[in-house]
């Protein structure tokens with residue numbers, strides 16, 4: 001049977017190193033299978049999060065060969081053969097142990113977002129056309145891969161001023177709900193700092209649910225903010241787009 | 247206050263943050279109780295998030311003839327009449343209200359042409375009854391509940407594992423837990439405890455269940471003195487993935503068949519014609535699982551030992567719209583495009599019908615102050631659960647458990663905690679650290695899975711199960727001698743050493759109950775007793791802790807009132 005060499009980060013908040021493990025490869029195997037093999041046979045104390053093993057729960061995020069991925073959906077045969085596979089924890093969040101990071105900040109941000117609040121007198125009659133658009137945002141499995149790649153968090157550590165793409169998606173899912181009756185525009189501007197996003201689209205590229213985070217959530221939300229406030233980035237984008245489209 | 251552990255006090259402690267736990271917590275909060283919710287995983291990652299096909303509720307949005315009576319009938323028939331009829335009645339009556347409520351809390355279901363919640367067909371349901379959101383219904387449900395609970399203000403203790411229930415005389419008094427992150431202990435003092443810990447699938451190797459499903463809730467309740475019921479009824483879902491090996495067991499939602507998917511064997515025969523010509527692919531899960539198993543056993547299986555499930559006769563766009571996650575799952579994990587070709591599927595361990603015995607109205611267990619709801623509780627589904635009836639179960643009985651737990655908390659004084667129980671709980675949990683040179687707990691787990699798969703699987707026979715009991719005793723011995731490396735910080739090997747005990751307890755309960763029931767009913771199929779027995783049809787199997795041994799007896803089902811008998815008799 002073929003073997004793969006994995007280099008897995010082992011350590012905690014005080015630091016660590018990458019440790020090599022040899023793992024037998026079976027057809028169709030994913031990186032999470034390899035991590036399970038390590039746990040089951042070589043290092044039972046290897047800390048890894050997972051639940052569904054089918055891309056539905058968003059627990060198993062890590063950086064595989066430098067790319068943020070769900071390890072349960074990353075096939076071993078999609079990675080370069082005969083080269084070691086490196087697996088390290090998400091960089092944007094503090095390491096707890098090995099591949100497990102402290103993502104509690106995300107839950108704090110979520111708590112700031114006013115929950116769904118029905119319009120007074122909502123009739124609860126609405127149509128597939130009304131929900132098609134917003135259902136996209138509600139597919140989010142909270143893998144936090146988008147948070148992990150967003151430079152505002154990753155490189156600039158603006159945890160106090162910025163909510164991150166995941167929560168723009170969340171707000172879009174609430175704000176565009178046909179029965180919702182509160183505005184979250186001020187929150188977007190002030191607490192979630194949507195103005196700090198300069199539409200690099202890195203978040204969209206990594207989303208395993210294929211949510212068009214930038215085009216379908218962030219830009220329309222920015223539009224809403226601009227309608228009430230001013231956003232320099234969007235202004236430029238509008239200028240360029242406007243120029244191209246007309 | 248001790249420096250060994252922190253202590254938290256709540257009126258109601260909910261163990262489990264799946265649909266049942268969250269719904270219970272919301273209800274208890276609404277009653278003014280202070281509520282703590284504990285879960286092994288992060289919030290939003292419980293099993294409920296994976297539910298795909300939908301939630302069963304007789305809203306009659308699509309088929310106007312539906313109502314609680316047909317839903318009740320289908321549930322009872324699917325459960326081979328072993329269900330707690332009162333639970334089945336409450337469930338059928340209350341599910342539509344619970345779904346509407348969920349919608350008003352923000353859940354966005356797929357819509358009918360006239361703007362109402364859309365419902366789809368599912369196995370064993372006479373009418374189109376499953377409210378759904380494509381094939382990610384559970385995700386919508388858990389986010390909605392989670393958000394509501396968080397904003398109502400429950401305290402969440404995530405990545406925190408309960409290892410023992412604490413008792414004060416004859417009542418439940420709280421629980422002992424550890425933080426996964428640090429390995430430090432936490433004591434919860436509570437007037438009421440709700441067990442919403444889900445199932446036991448991890449005792450089998452081929453399962454749709456996650457690492458969390460080690461039967462903790464049932465095992466802890468059993469240890470604390472509560473009774474378990476109908477533990478022999480373990481559901482094998484007919485359609486799990488069979489290839490490639492790494493994905494074996496991952497669920498292929500029944501919605502594929504609900505949307506028109508067809509099962510064939512390697513000769514291209516639509517074999518369900520031979521097993522259930524009336525309902526075909528949409529027969530109940532026990533029947534379809536046995537049919538596939540039999541096809542494979544008799545040499546008509548696919549290349550990788552399964553059956554073909556084909557939906558490619560439907561327009562590709564329709565398949566992608568209604569079954570998006572199945573489309574991606576097969577494309578990415580198995581290199582199969584389900585809009586063009588067939589999937590290979592076979593039975594996978596999926597759901598536990600048995601569990602903690604509860605009263606229908608209040609979800610209270612036989613231990614005062616301990617309640618149970620969702621997959622951890624027994625009764626509603628009898629000998630076989632219908633698809634979609636779990637999500638509705640979570641809402642109906644989660645709510646009832648939360649309500650009764652809050653009520654109980656109002657009526658009872660704060661319990662006293664027994665330091666001795668805490669100390670012994672701690673030292674038992676830590677025992678694998680004290681030993682050296684023992685086995686890796688994962689090795690014991692693998693062998694346990696082999697025993698359950700080979701000896702207590704879809705088809706059962708006395709000799710196998712007797713052998714299983716001998717093997718389980720040996721495994722218990724081995725589990726008591728495992729040792730682990732590393733520290734107490736986020737150490738899965740250590741966690742496994744503790745969870746092994748729960749898995750061994752529930753495995754033994756399943757095996758003993760299965761051995762006792764000398765008939766075939768629903769999900770329980772005995773090769774040596776292939777027929778339904780009218781005699782056994784009147785009995786529940788009860789398991790309880792009898793000192794250090796496992797007590798086993800049969801209790802008579804309560805007599806069904808005349809009006810429900812009438813409902814069953816009115817066929818359509």
Ligand SMILES: Cc1cc2nc3c(=O)[nH]c(=O)nc-3n(C[C@H](O)[C@H](O)[C@H](O)COP(=O)(O)OP(=O)(O)OC[C@H]3O[C@@H](n4cnc5c(N)ncnc54)[C@H](O)[C@@H]3O)c2cc1C
Nearest residue numbers: 262263264266286293294299300408444620621634636637
């Ligand atoms: C892939 C899949 C698809 C499904 N599809 C459907 C469907 O379409 N329709 C349907 O009706 N049903 C479906 N089911 C079944 C249904 O999803 C589950 O039965 C249901 O979600 C169980 O909910 P629960 O609230 O009882 O438990 P769960 O959602 O599993 O939650 C259990 C909770 O208990 C916690 N817990 C467990 N042990 C401990 C402990 N020792 N200490 C602390 N916390 C603990 C866990 O962390 C978790 O939070 C599906 C199941 C699977 C696996």
Ligand code: SF4
Nearest residue numbers: 150197199200201203
């Ligand atoms: S588009 Fe905005 S939110 Fe997304 S990664 Fe770039 S800066 Fe961050």
Ligand code: SF4
Nearest residue numbers: 140141143144146207
């Ligand atoms: S938006 Fe996409 S990438 Fe971001 S958390 Fe959700 S699923 Fe993950």
Ligand code: FES
Nearest residue numbers: 052053057058072
């Ligand atoms: S384990 Fe659930 S997304 Fe990977």
